[in-house]
Amino acid sequence: MADPTLLDKYDEPSFVDTPAHIAAAAGSTHFAIEVLSLKSSFSMKLNPDGYSPLDLALRHGKTQTVKRLIKHDPQFIRVKGRERFTPLHYVAEVGDAELLAEFLEACPESTQDLTIRGETAVHIAVRNNNVRALQVLFGWLKRANINGQILNWKDEYGETALHIAASTNNFKVVKLLINEVRINEQNLEGLTCLDAFMGLATTRDERIAKALRGAGAKRSLSLRPVETLADFLSSRESFTRKVFRQMIEFDASIDGLSSDMRNALLVVAVLFVTATYQAVLSPPGGTSSGGDSNSYSDNPFYAPHQGGKTDTRGTAQMAMSDFSIIVYLNTVIFAASLRIIFRLLPRTLYYYMVCVGTALSLSYMYSIVLIAPTSIPILAYAVFYFLTGCSVIISMTLALSSFQASYQRMTEFL
Known part of the structure; x- marks a missing residue:
């Protein structure tokens, strides 16, 4: 006789390979969905390596399993694994534009998820020079009318996606972002994207400097001091x-x-x-x-x-x-x-x-x-x-x- 409490033993350990993890990694789609239907909590469980069932399906190239899992429950896309990486962050990192588009359609709010470094999927796509993935993200954000909010998001160093693109000498990405972000935002060191570009030790693509200046980018020394939150709260309300x-x-x-x-x-x-x-x-x-x-x-x-x-x-x-x-x-x-x-x-x-x-x-x-x-x-x-x-x-x-x-x-x- 089958043990009805068989799956319950996986609840107690904080990190464990559940049957759903094993099935997803192997591409056993039907079995994975069956297990997740019986124990939905397994979708949130991380294995000892810090991966969820959807993470494992992605990393083992089981594309059809991935598509069926997100159709079963789109919230799987928001499960945070090691370093708070979500499946959306992963597809932005590897540049899988087709899966990225399906993830965005299935779970639009996943664009708001941040890694432990405060990075959005946009930061990750830019940092890994995945122009096609960035175009998909940018197109979706623009159609959803929230491109300003996400594209201007700052990571733990206070850098926007444009800072990263400029500091990595990436002209294609700079050209894509330049008219969609606040051009003179400063990072925690007080540097603008133009400062970040001019500080490159390697050979610089001067097209970037020309494009940035054409869009109104300035060096931090020529900008007015940034008003801090304390300054704002202590000032008289206009x-x-x-x-x-x-x-x-x-x-x-x-x-x-x-x-x-x-x-x-x-x-x-x-x-x-x-x-x-x-x-x-x-x-x-x-x-x-x-x-x-x-x-x-x-x-x-x-x-x-x-x-x-x-x-x-x-x-x-x-x-x-x-x-x-x-x-x-x-x-x-x-x-x-x-x-x-x-x-x-x-x-x-x-x-x-x-x-x-x-x-x-x-x-x-x-x-x-x-x-x-x-x-x-x-x-x-x-x-x-x-x-x-x-x-x-x-x-x-x-x-x-x-x-x-x-x-x-x-x-x-x-």
Whole structure:
């Protein structure tokens, strides 16, 4: 009679070759999956050499077993072996681009795993000059819209992937990364990627220096001192940071609202957008119906008539100072209301709302310019464009950031 506790004896040792390890190393796919189905904890177990079952299948070239194992459970890709190396790190190291692509598709979050040296799979691919693997990683990160976060990650020495590429005289990798990373990041020694390249003792590829300088790379001596965390925390909070912090707090408060409260807030925001837009089209005091006037407009959007006079029909009948105050207050309410609408609508509508919101904001801006009083100084135009431009930029940026966060969450299910 078979012993039902046979597999339990492998639970106690910290490092042991379980039947799953042996089967995976031998390419016995069915048996390995059967054992892992019975004892899922074996997938996390490391053998005395520090390898998981998936690690062993990889290192013994059992590609079909590897593919079946990650299909059985994609989280096998994140099991950390010796020196916290994951299977993703290994395929980046050996440059297996096809398996790397399958790993990324099966387990996107594995790109965030770090070795004991603080290295990502990108660091490892660059250090081992695996250009094809790096191209796969770069392509996936770009499509997942998280390339900036991962590509700018620093290892234990404070070096980005670009530091490593420059210090290893690798022009192909430098060219691939140069426009996707913060070019003047400094490592723990205070050196930029240009410093790392110029410090090479071997023959340097001058194409790298030319490319780096063309992208704005500088030597560390010409940069301002880097603000430390202590400096940042002890400094006075800027107005911009305070505004964005309050926006984050506001978002958190919206998330806590009930469905009825969210619907009510959405209705109020829509009414505010409607009211502010209407206030621009129909300002207090009404608009001019035209006729003879000694006042001429400097507004370039108005076409001059014969005799050099300018048509003032449809312009606001009020002093410029009064009109500026109304425009300023209206724009603040208009932008804030659009922001709330974007935040309250379902995430699936973000892209649609970005398009509609952009068109509405541009229409609002154009209406202000057309209806503005006559004889407006150039400075007033600059104020109008600035205020209404802020409306567009703030609304669209926040909507796009929310859409980006939604897209990142969506990639977890690809």
